[in-house]
Structure formats: structure tokens, C-alpha cells
Amino acid sequence: MGSESAVRPRQRAQHLGPQRRRPQVLDTALTLAVSEGLSAVTMASIADRMRVTRPVVYACFADRVQLIDALRRREENYLIHDLLATLPGRDLGTDETAVVTSFRTLLQLTAARPESWRFLAETPDPVISEEFGRGRRIAVNRCTALLRGSMLGWGTTAADRKLPVLVDQWLAAGEGAVQTLMAGNADWTPEDLGDFVGGQVFRMLRDA
Structure with missing residues (x-):
């Protein structure tokens, strides 16, 4: 009798159905994956974390391979969507607004979904x-196209030679800013x- 009552809360979760349950399974x-490593992601561990029975998880994904593949594809789509949303849509011009807005957007998206970036x-x-x-x-491709046009407008000398180095520094700064924000040890918003x-x-790009 006691064992039946112990499993009853897990059974109630099934009424949501696979379509509504899949995002919750992937979130779990x-x-x-982020807290314990990808090897910790199993059908059993997900069921335990969600406090549902294993059949609830198997109703959403046939096996662990399918689940991990779906998780990878979802997070990759998030990343690509976020990256495209953060990059300036035009040449950089003569003020820093486009680049600052790009970094602000990148870090706002990171703050909204830190586990996706960590994964x-x-x-x-x-x-x-x-x-x-x-x-x-x-x-890299988007930044290269944007910066090439901007450097021509700025009259940058030896632009083709400097371009790959500057793009790499631009992206490295973005990755470093993401790591700083996720570390949370400098009280940055x-x-x-x-x-x-x-x-x-x-200023680094403009003064090159």
C-alpha cells in the first residue's frame, strides 16, 4: 500500500502527453549534462529528476540516442539563432552603437539561457x-563581411591582411564576455x- 502511494505522483504526470512533455525532458x-556531464543523461536519471516513471520519458523519445540527438539539435538551433540575432545588420559606421548593441544582445541572450551556452x-x-x-x-563569415565593408569606408591600410586577425579578436572578445558573465564574479550586468x-x-577595430 505504501509503495503504491509512493509511485502515484509519478503516474499523474502522464496526462500532459508526449508533445507537451518533450521540452521538459530536454530541459532536464x-x-x-551541464551539471554532471553528458554521461549522466540517461532515461532513468531524467525520470528520477522529473519525478515521473520511465515510460513517460520513453513516450517522448525512443531511446537515449534519440534524446541526446534532439538535445544537440535544439541547442545548436538556439545558438545559431542567437548568434545571428546579435550580429550587426549593417556596416559598423563611425560610432560604436552597432557593436555595443551586438554585445549587449549577446550577453542578454546568454543570461536568459546560460545552460545552453555551457552545454x-x-x-x-x-x-x-x-x-x-x-x-x-x-x-566569422558574417563578421568578415561586415568588417570588410567598414574598413573600406574607414580607409584602413592593409585591410585584407588585418581583417582575419580583427575578426578573430572580435569573436574572442565576445566569447570572453560570455565567460565573464557566466562566472558571475565581477558583478557585471x-x-x-x-x-x-x-x-x-x-575602438580596436576602428583604430587598426
């Missing part, structure tokens, strides 16, 4: 690393940090 898998940037899995690298390559780093990056 993400939390486990893709810090999980030691070659497939996940490749997905993070694919998002970075998209950012996304807006303050975006203003500071964005302004520094713009």
Missing part, C-alpha cells in the same frame, strides 16, 4: 564541439558588460 537533460561550449563531446564550431563559423566590451572592441 540539458541541466543534467555547447564546455561539453567535451566531439559532435557537440563541431556544432559549436559550426555556429562560430557562421559568425549584461548591459554594463556589453557597453564596456562593445566599446573597446569598436
Whole structure:
């Protein structure tokens, strides 16, 4: 009798159905992957964390392989969407507004979804690393196109020679700002940090 009452709360969760339950399963898998490593993500550990029975999890995903694949694809889509949303949509011009806004947006999105960034940037899995690298390559291509046009307008000398180095520094500054924000040890808000780093990056690009 006692064992039946112990499992009853797990059974009640099933009425949500697989469609509504899948995002919750993926969110739980993400939390486990970030806090304990990808190897800790199992159907059993997710069921335990969600306080549901294993059949509830299996109704959402056929097995662990399918679940991990869905998690990787979801987080990669988030990353690419966020990166594209953060990058300026035009040449940088003569003031720092476009770059500062870009850094502010990047850090606001990071603050809204820190576990997604940690999962893709810090999980030691070659497939996940490749997905993070694919998002970075998209950012490199976009930043290269933006900066090339801006450097021509600025009259930058030896622009083609400097361009790859400056793009790499731009992106490295963004990655460093994300790490600083997630570390939470300097009392930065996304807006303050975006203003500071964005302004520094713009001046570095403009004065090259």
C-alpha cells in the first residue's frame, strides 16, 4: 500500500502527453549534462529528476540516442539563432552603437539561457564541439563581411591582411564576455558588460 502511494505522483504526470512533455525532458537533460556531464543523461536519471516513471520519458523519445540527438539539435538551433540575432545588420559606421548593441544582445541572450551556452561550449563531446564550431563559423563569415565593408569606408591600410586577425579578436572578445558573465564574479550586468566590451572592441577595430 505504501509503495503504491509512493509511485502515484509519478503516474499523474502522464496526462500532459508526449508533445507537451518533450521540452521538459530536454530541459532536464540539458541541466543534467551541464551539471554532471553528458554521461549522466540517461532515461532513468531524467525520470528520477522529473519525478515521473520511465515510460513517460520513453513516450517522448525512443531511446537515449534519440534524446541526446534532439538535445544537440535544439541547442545548436538556439545558438545559431542567437548568434545571428546579435550580429550587426549593417556596416559598423563611425560610432560604436552597432557593436555595443551586438554585445549587449549577446550577453542578454546568454543570461536568459546560460545552460545552453555551457552545454555547447564546455561539453567535451566531439559532435557537440563541431556544432559549436559550426555556429562560430557562421559568425566569422558574417563578421568578415561586415568588417570588410567598414574598413573600406574607414580607409584602413592593409585591410585584407588585418581583417582575419580583427575578426578573430572580435569573436574572442565576445566569447570572453560570455565567460565573464557566466562566472558571475565581477558583478557585471549584461548591459554594463556589453557597453564596456562593445566599446573597446569598436575602438580596436576602428583604430587598426
